[in-house]
Amino acid sequence: AQKVTQAQTEISVVEKEDVTLDCVYETRDTTYYLFWYKQPPSGELVFLIRRNSFDEQNEISGRYSWNFQKSTSSFNFTITASQVVDSAVYFCALSGMNTGFQKLVFGTGTRLLVSP
Amino acid sequence: GAVVSQHPSRVICKSGTSVKIECRSLDFQATTMFWYRQFPKKSLMLMATSNEGSKATYEQGVEKDKFLINHASLTLSTLTVTSAHPEDSSFYICSARRLAGGSYEQYFGPGTRLTVT
Numbered sequence: 001a002q003k004v005t006q007a008q009t010e011i012s013v014v015e016k017e018d019v020t021l022d023c024v025y026e027t028r029d030t031t032y033y034l035f036w037y038k039q040p041p042s043g044e045l046v047f048l049i050r051r052n053s054f055d056e057q058n059e060i061s062g063r064y065s066w067n068f069q070k071s072t073s074s075f076n077f078t079i080t081a082s083q084v085v086d087s088a089v090y091f092c093a094l095s096g097m098n099t100g101f102q103k104l105v106f107g108t109g110t111r112l113l114v115s116p
Numbered sequence: 117g118a119v120v121s122q123h124p125s126r127v128i129c130k131s132g133t134s135v136k137i138e139c140r141s142l143d144f145q146a147t148t149m150f151w152y153r154q155f156p157k158k159s160l161m162l163m164a165t166s167n168e169g170s171k172a173t174y175e176q177g178v179e180k181d182k183f184l185i186n187h188a189s190l191t192l193s194t195l196t197v198t199s200a201h202p203e204d205s206s207f208y209i210c211s212a213r214r215l216a217g218g219s220y221e222q223y224f225g226p227g228t229r230l231t232v233t
Contacts, residue, residue, distance in 0.1 A: 045224040108159045
């Protein structure tokens with residue numbers, strides 16, 4: 001079975017603070033993909049990143065960075081110098097080989113509130 | 117590229133009526149599309165996988181006679197909520213799968229908010 005856990009239901013920060021969103025996953029697949037999506041109040045899912053299970057290199061994209069650690073089955077997401085526009089619900093998701101990478105299993109999401 | 121649209125974006129209907137939601141891949145062909153449901157402040161739950169030219173595959177607990185899915189072409193899948201009831205009120209999101217760079221990517225539509233009164 002596959003499972004994605006986002007233990008933080010809601011995080012509130014003040015603008016310019018750094019914030020890390022946690023994601024822990026479970027899968028028996030040896031090959032899988034991990035994703036992060038942003039869902040602003042409008043509802044549309046915005047793709048942020050996809051990571052292959054064989055690539056443990058951390059990635060940085062502007063103010064966003066991701067830390068993938070297979071040893072702890074975690075794929076954490078950090079926003080540096082947060083801005084009000086970062087306020088949204090963030091979902092971590094997993095897609096495994098046993099479903100032909102067809103199915104995305106989502107975590108429960110973390111609501112990020114960035115206040116001015 | 118890789119744009120997925122949904123229509124309508126919002127719909128309000130009376131209990132007992134049926135509602136059809138369209139999902140279109142605008143600039144690519146999608147042999148597989150997916151339908152998700154999201155309750156307020158909850159996660160996305162996969163309802164079914166829609167394959168062009170064949171029957172949809174429903175997830176456990178999803179009533180196929182309640183949620184009719186048709187994938188008539190490589191760019192269009194429809195979800196019909198039959199005899200809708202207030203508990204069907206939800207945010208429905210579709211996604212379309214495209215082969216890109218040797219692997220499949222899923223592109224999400226903007227969602228349809230259904231309210232059943």
